[in-house]
Amino acid sequence: NLYEEPLRGQFHFSPMRGWNNDPNGMVFYNGEYHLFFQHNPYGWAWGNMTWGHAVSKDMVHWEELPSALLPDEMGPMFSGGAVVDWKNTSGFGKDGKPPMVVFYTAAGNPTVQCMAYSNDGRHFTKYEGNPIIKEISGGNRDPKVVWHEPTKSWVLVFYVELGGVHTMHFFTSPNLKEWTFASKIDGFFECPEFFEAPVDGDATKKKWVLSGASSDYRIGSFDGKTFTPETSMLPGQRGKDFYAAQAFSDQPDGRHILIGWWRTETRGMPFNQSMSIPLDLRLVQTAEGPRLTYTPVKELEALRAKSHRIAPQSLKPGDKNPLDDIRAELVEVRAEFEPGEADEVIFNIRDVMVVYDAKKQEFSVNGHRAPAPLIDGKQRITIFCDRTGVEAFASDGLCFIPMPINLKGENRRLYLETRGGAAKIASLEVHELRSAWK
Numbered sequence: 001n002l003y004e005e006p007l008r009g010q011f012h013f014s015p016m017r018g019w020n021n022d023p024n025g026m027v028f029y030n031g032e033y034h035l036f037f038q039h040n041p042y043g044w045a046w047g048n049m050t051w052g053h054a055v056s057k058d059m060v061h062w063e064e065l066p067s068a069l070l071p072d073e074m075g076p077m078f079s080g081g082a083v084v085d086w087k088n089t090s091g092f093g094k095d096g097k098p099p100m101v102v103f104y105t106a107a108g109n110p111t112v113q114c115m116a117y118s119n120d121g122r123h124f125t126k127y128e129g130n131p132i133i134k135e136i137s138g139g140n141r142d143p144k145v146v147w148h149e150p151t152k153s154w155v156l157v158f159y160v161e162l163g164g165v166h167t168m169h170f171f172t173s174p175n176l177k178e179w180t181f182a183s184k185i186d187g188f189f190e191c192p193e194f195f196e197a198p199v200d201g202d203a204t205k206k207k208w209v210l211s212g213a214s215s216d217y218r219i220g221s222f223d224g225k226t227f228t229p230e231t232s233m234l235p236g237q238r239g240k241d242f243y244a245a246q247a248f249s250d251q252p253d254g255r256h257i258l259i260g261w262w263r264t265e266t267r268g269m270p271f272n273q274s275m276s277i278p279l280d281l282r283l284v285q286t287a288e289g290p291r292l293t294y295t296p297v298k299e300l301e302a303l304r305a306k307s308h309r310i311a312p313q314s315l316k317p318g319d320k321n322p323l324d325d326i327r328a329e330l331v332e333v334r335a336e337f338e339p340g341e342a343d344e345v346i347f348n349i350r351d352v353m354v355v356y357d358a359k360k361q362e363f364s365v366n367g368h369r370a371p372a373p374l375i376d377g378k379q380r381i382t383i384f385c386d387r388t389g390v391e392a393f394a395s396d397g398l399c400f401i402p403m404p405i406n407l408k409g410e411n412r413r414l415y416l417e418t419r420g421g422a423a424k425i426a427s428l429e430v431h432e433l434r435s436a437w438k
């Protein structure tokens, strides 16, 4: 049945049919989250780039709608972002209601930046004045637009390959139609994300974050024209096959919620690839300076079908597996522990090895390792497991390892063990999850 195929992620968005890559045009508009995506409606592999479209009330349950932007005489529809034009600066609004405006790359010859708008979140009209930015080089694409309140202007940041150098260009506009070059910065590749967020939730300490498609990022300040980095390039996610992540514009509660293209390979399925779970991004102050943390959005709690809370315990090598009684396909595991004498705390989730190496303070998924410091002597780990892999989090989100792996449907066992000595397990929860498609 539709959405029940063996390799269909059950709480990860994927299109009904055909290929997807990047999330596009992520915006909250008229009470709905909109997720557009790079889509091939006619094939299993990349091609015929079209903007697919889905909507959700909670970012967890998605309904796919007809494609929003079809290829035209200017080319296929490559990636970009969206905004709500609250003040109707563009004049695209209707009946006193603000329009949704989406930005995309028409990847023809020349390759140019364009826009389209909608007054109902269902029908899209391409702007008759397209392109809004002419070709700078053949490799220019992926416009992301944000509102800059202090200068009361729109800012468009996009990727431009200049003589082999990867750059981001910033343009500004009063009305989304006329754009003026403002600045450029080297060292970022494809699909920018750019937002301002408070450090440790303190609204008086806001910083801007600029990232490229890999999620590597720099934190700094922005005066409306120039981004001035205050950190070196930092790794965002530390896993594999997570790319081109974008955050929702106009998020009503001010959170920065990101979805990435999760390159799950779904051979034999009528669709290919999928999206990550929605991730809540925050800036926290660490001893090394401000850093991004990634945590699963709280809306995912709606998927919990049955919860197991396991008693706190000292777990030593050879002890009975505390997860022995549980069988689950879709699962969320949360644990808090002090490693104590243990060298390793090992979760086996349906044959995926999620390991905390206490000696090295490293976290790993199937051997793919990343630094994961203890925080106040404790480690807190969250693991989401779907048919197509796991997303694992440690160190309160400082360490995020997405890892697509096609799991064996029949293996529903979970294990927890320690090596080298006892660890103090302060809390351990396993939530069996339901499908988001039902």
Ligand code: FRU
Residues within 6 Å of the ligand: 021, 022, 038, 049, 078, 079, 080, 105, 141, 142, 190, 191, 213, 243, 244
């Ligand atoms: C990133 C990307 C973008 C481009 C799109 C085309 O995955 O290469 O730069 O707009 O995919 O599908």
